[in-house]
Amino acid sequence: MIEWSDEDLMIRDAVRGWIEAEVRPQSERLESGELPPYDLIRSLYKTFGMDELARSSFQSRLEREEAGTGAGGQDGEDEDGGARGGNAAMSMLPVIELCKVAPGMVSAMGVSLGLAAGTITKRGNAEQKRRWALDLLTFDKIGAWAITEPNSGSDAFGGMQATARRSGDGYVLNGSKTFITNGPYADTIVFYCKLDDGSQPRDREILTFVLDRGMPGLDQSKPLRKMGLHSSPTGELFLNDVQAGPDRLLSSGSGSGKESAKQNFVTERAGVAAMSLGVIEECLALSVDYAKKRELWGQRIGDFQLIQLKLAKMEVARLNVQNLVFRHIEMQRAGRTPTLAEASAMKLYAAQAASEVAMEAVQLFGGNGYMSEYRVEQLARDAKSFQIYAGTDEIQVTHIARDLLAR
Template sequence: MFEWSETDVMIRDAVRTFVDKEVRPHLDALDSGEMTPYPIIRKLFGEFGIDAVAGEAIEKSLAKEQAKAEAVAAGEPAPEKKSSGGSPFAGQESMMAVLIGELSGVCMGLVTAMGVSIGLGATTIMSRGTLAQKQRWLADIVTMRKVAAWAITEPDSGSDAFGGMKSYVRRDGDDYILNGQKTFITNGPFADVVVVYAKLDEGDGADKRDRKVLTFVLDAGMEGFTQGKPFKKMGLHSSPTGELFFDGVRLGRDRLLGETEEHRGGDGRDSARSSFTAERIGVGFMALGIINECHRLCLEYAKSRKLWGQEIGRFQLVQLKLAKMEVARINVQNMVFNVLERGRAGKPPSLAEASAIKLYASEAATEVAMEAVQLFGGNGYMTEYRVEQLARDAKSLMIYAGSNEIQVTHIAKGLLAQ
């Protein structure tokens, strides 16, 4: 793949029309927190039929799973079931890449809110949940009728997500009691459903770093579960982020994903690592959106802004900035194309490769956005020209989905393991 298909371009143009009509007029309200991203996301899903496509995909997938379970219970041969890849948008990756890129270039917080809800929340339930759990939560999440959060980060853990995890559950009869705290949780303040990772404390004095990690699904309003107010952040203002507090939350086994501590796919660490891969690939898609928008704005400005009687695009130092932006755009776009092609071939990137994409793309997007501010000069420092918002949002990509420093570790481990 070396360019977008005709269908991709049609989708891109349609998304741009939607963005101009439904997103740009509300940027100030979104950036101030006066308006949450969810009504716009739901309108997007409705206008493009994304909610219908996702809902139908989930319905078909669960119907096949139900038929298989019934056949097994009756002692009959189970019908073959093609894997969905754990995503309600399997087979629609190109469309989603276009959608993510176009939205990210204008309001990346919309993408973050949507991506965490579906790409992390729903996908984790899809890949690890029982049929009953999928039927209980998935349809509402993938259609954005309900918002999901994915809670792993804690105040004292950060990049040491598992080793430093202090949130824990203890068995109490057939139930579990959850205590602890999570922070920097996207959608946390407003989530209807929350996927939570916690250590199992068996009271045996085992090293806390090595304890089993279990994954639970909570609903807003449960006794002992408190959702904090949105944080004030440097960027990504349109994506609500906050703390979650668990004080003796009683959880039945029906809320333990897989309903067993011995999950066939390993403990919670394994599902989280799989999510890390998808999340880091998504950073590449978002970075491309930031770069494309900065590239467009800078070209327009270089052609229209005049100094000393000529367009600033005639100055070599401005041309150098534009040239470097173009190199970054080509490189990150090629990374995105490579991911899409590998997905179609059934050979998605490994965690190490996803970390490499995240590392390069996030640094490229941040550099391009900061250079865009510089190219605009004093105007670039003003909110009116929007490049300052893009710079603030781009910087989050170097921290989001694991800091870039930890990406280096994952890349090196992957290389040394070969």
């Protein structure tokens, strides 16, 4: 794949038109945190039939599983309810286009769909999928994926302190989570913790539970203030003796919780490439337009070679990240999932490219670039987050290098 098809471009233009009509007019309210993004995301789903597509795909897949003729993720379907490679535009183009205006909306949408719903569809039984997954896949409910803790950011598994203690046939959960996307508003929470069985803390089994908003002992904080991604509410979770029955435990068994988290890391990191492409394309378009209009010493700044160098490097970054996105689409069509190292390499390069392009755009705009009116200021703050969440740049390097050294 070297370019979007005519059908892809039609979908892109339709999504772009919806964004211009529905999202851009609300950008200030989204950026201030006054407007949570969820009603806009639901509008996107309904406008393009994404909710009905997810519903029909979910039902057909579940029927095949119960009949014993197929399992989730087989027979040409992804675990999150979409057709594998069937229509790349409907999965990638909305991400790219939304990130030109409000990257945080994509984070909120992706965590609810790809991580929360994705974990339940991969690890849950039929009853659990009906109970929780479908409402997340259609975005009738909001999901959160809770793994990060105050003292175990990059060491997510080894440093995890949240615990599950057996009590009768159920469990008692305790602990806290931080930097949780959708945390303040989530209806359904996929919660990772360690089984408190008396063994050494770092050696304990990772368990995964599904929790509901309003459960006794579960507190969800107000949105945290942060540098960027203001259209993506982020919060903390506090669990104090939360009672969880065995019906809330996903796929028990040694290593299952850790394995499901690693699979989600692949999904999340590969998705950052599409998010980065949106930011890069918008920064480049804004910079080219500004370079044509802004004049110094009687000529447009685009005629100066240093400005041309900035634009040229932005275009190189755009092409490279776009090619990463195209490669990922082709892998999906071929039924192949990226390895953790491949996904880490995609994220490392794309996130750095987006951050560098956005900062160069601020520099090109000069004093205006430092003002929120010109939007590159917001995009620069948002792009920086790509190098931190879903694993920092340093963690991506570790995963890539380990894979290379193990060959």
